[in-house]
Amino acid sequence: MTKPSPSRFDAIVIGAGFSGLYALHRLRELGVRTLVLEAAEDVGGTWLFNRYPGARCDIESIEYSYSFSDEIQQEWVWTETMPAQPEIEAYLHFVADKLDLRRDIRFNTRVVAMTYDEAAGEWMVQTQSGESLVASFVVAASGILSVPLDPDFPGMETFTGASLFTGHWPKEGFDLSGKRVGVIGTGSTGVQLIPVVAKEAEHLTVFQRSPAYTLPWEVRPFDDGELDELKANYAEIRAAQRQHAVGAARLSAFSVLFDMMAKPPLKAASRQEQLRAIEEGGVMGALSWGDVFFDIEANRMAAKLYGEAVARIVKDPETAASLTPSHPFGCKRPIIDQGYYDTFNRDNVTLVDLRKGPIVEITPTGIRTEQGHHDLDVIIYATGFDAMTGALTRINVHGRDRLSLADFWSSEGPYTYLGIAVAGFPNLFIVQAPGSPSAATNFVAALEQHIEWIGDCIAYLRDNGYRTIEALPDAQHEWIEHTTALVAPTVLVDPSCSSWYNGGNVPGKKRMYMGYTAGIPEYRRRCDEIADAGYTGFKLG
Ligand code: N01
Numbered sequence: 001m002t003k004p005s006p007s008r009f010d011a012i013v014i015g016a017g018f019s020g021l022y023a024l025h026r027l028r029e030l031g032v033r034t035l036v037l038e039a040a041e042d043v044g045g046t047w048l049f050n051r052y053p054g055a056r057c058d059i060e061s062i063e064y065s066y067s068f069s070d071e072i073q074q075e076w077v078w079t080e081t082m083p084a085q086p087e088i089e090a091y092l093h094f095v096a097d098k099l100d101l102r103r104d105i106r107f108n109t110r111v112v113a114m115t116y117d118e119a120a121g122e123w124m125v126q127t128q129s130g131e132s133l134v135a136s137f138v139v140a141a142s143g144i145l146s147v148p149l150d151p152d153f154p155g156m157e158t159f160t161g162a163s164l165f166t167g168h169w170p171k172e173g174f175d176l177s178g179k180r181v182g183v184i185g186t187g188s189t190g191v192q193l194i195p196v197v198a199k200e201a202e203h204l205t206v207f208q209r210s211p212a213y214t215l216p217w218e219v220r221p222f223d224d225g226e227l228d229e230l231k232a233n234y235a236e237i238r239a240a241q242r243q244h245a246v247g248a249a250r251l252s253a254f255s256v257l258f259d260m261m262a263k264p265p266l267k268a269a270s271r272q273e274q275l276r277a278i279e280e281g282g283v284m285g286a287l288s289w290g291d292v293f294f295d296i297e298a299n300r301m302a303a304k305l306y307g308e309a310v311a312r313i314v315k316d317p318e319t320a321a322s323l324t325p326s327h328p329f330g331c332k333r334p335i336i337d338q339g340y341y342d343t344f345n346r347d348n349v350t351l352v353d354l355r356k357g358p359i360v361e362i363t364p365t366g367i368r369t370e371q372g373h374h375d376l377d378v379i380i381y382a383t384g385f386d387a388m389t390g391a392l393t394r395i396n397v398h399g400r401d402r403l404s405l406a407d408f409w410s411s412e413g414p415y416t417y418l419g420i421a422v423a424g425f426p427n428l429f430i431v432q433a434p435g436s437p438s439a440a441t442n443f444v445a446a447l448e449q450h451i452e453w454i455g456d457c458i459a460y461l462r463d464n465g466y467r468t469i470e471a472l473p474d475a476q477h478e479w480i481e482h483t484t485a486l487v488a489p490t491v492l493v494d495p496s497c498s499s500w501y502n503g504g505n506v507p508g509k510k511r512m513y514m515g516y517t518a519g520i521p522e523y524r525r526r527c528d529e530i531a532d533a534g535y536t537g538f539k540l541g
Contacts (some may be wrong), residue, residue, distance in 0.1 A: 008034045012135040017045015019141035019447045026455040038109040043096045047088045050164040054196035055085035059252040067238045082219045112126040113396035140430045147390035150385045155361040166382045178199045185382030195343045208353040211325040217336035244521025247445025253334040265291035266298045278309040301330045313341040322353035331497030387500035399425035413510045418473035426470035429454045434514035468541040475537025488519045
């Protein structure tokens, strides 16, 4: 497509995580001269940085993995039903080596700016070291949860102990034994971290602003021969996964939520039926009702029942009450855990309910809340991410007429067409942008569909003599109306819902539910229909 030169490429891919690695492989297969730029020193993306104790995926390993290569899925050996961070990191190394991807990846290369040259129909990509590269297409595989939201508590810099951040955990690990440790944050990360830290630290104090809804789950090593048997049936497993709305047909944090919707309504259940649900199903039983996701009243009833189920596990009534959420279930991403509530029965664990008085400051010796001071040796911040848009808004992206992507998303909202492209930004493909299924599905299944669609699109343009593709504003508007209409009947739009799903966790971020909730198969059908019709909603030039 472009003349070979050390600084000119057909496509530049930003990021060498799950999406970027597959993008490189796919584009290479299509004969597209591609370079990947990666800020880190190795492949892995978010799985490279989130090395905190307890980090693991909450989707089964055999489904949270690439399906595009039977050779890879047959050769790689998963040791546990749900993979821990080191194994996922090792898997991505294996894939990079197997497909000989590293020769087209520049590590330690952070993209700081991208400008679309309208006359040339190309992107100028600038790196932190001042290098300029040119590409016909940019594929932003920069991740939906790759930018940690570092907190700014007053006095943070005065703390004389160790401050650790789950989103960039020290590679060499950190010995917490004999330490008084404080953890701020009880989302997916905190819920995974807390039971592990409790076993290692002398004392753990959990600073909790919003209690989590979290479902206990057994993660176990595969039995002898079990993985081989699964691999023998991989074709059927992948076929079922492909047809499932969340891209994971086996048990996962998402499929649990999905299965709940098919249950009878809570509002029609007698008190005896409700009690039986928590006797038999524990916290899971409290939430497994068909109306909980759609009816805020039913949701509140479920929250109350959930509190009763928590009180059956957590011995101290005050702690149990503090662990009972006050926000609607479903607003935040579903969480599964290994021994979370039992952790609060340990003698060396204290829960500080920040609803009774927030953090005031970090002091040289610990954390001061309105309720008192806690002396600590280590503070762990598990405070989340500037999700979905954060990675791209930190790059100075300018499209047609010098339109800034960060300004557009912050003033209008995180609008896209198909969750792939943005009007005004020709030849820029965003993997799992707002408006795509990513956030509420198996990320790997969703990204494979995206990469394949993007690859086919670039090949179509090349083969049909087009040089540019750009989303049309009307099509973008209709797509956002469609994605918004899908969530309108759910509790996700309740004003009390605040999470990274809708940007509510980032001060000042424009709020909009950023997922596509009709499921991956329906999304794939729509994307294919658009491509088959010659890319309707896009202008080709
Ligand atoms: O981030 P979060 P996360 N003072 O935003 C609290 C994926 N993931 O890193 O809810 C006090 O969910 C905040 O409180 P609140 C997964 O998609 C997957 O845990 O805003 N507290 C919340 O408790 C997940 O959804 C896996 O009131 C403050 C926490 O910090 C996503 O990553 C594992 C605070 C942040 O929770 C993000 O999860 C891990 C403050 N100033 C992550 N600021 C698996 O695959 C924030 N908080 C299993």
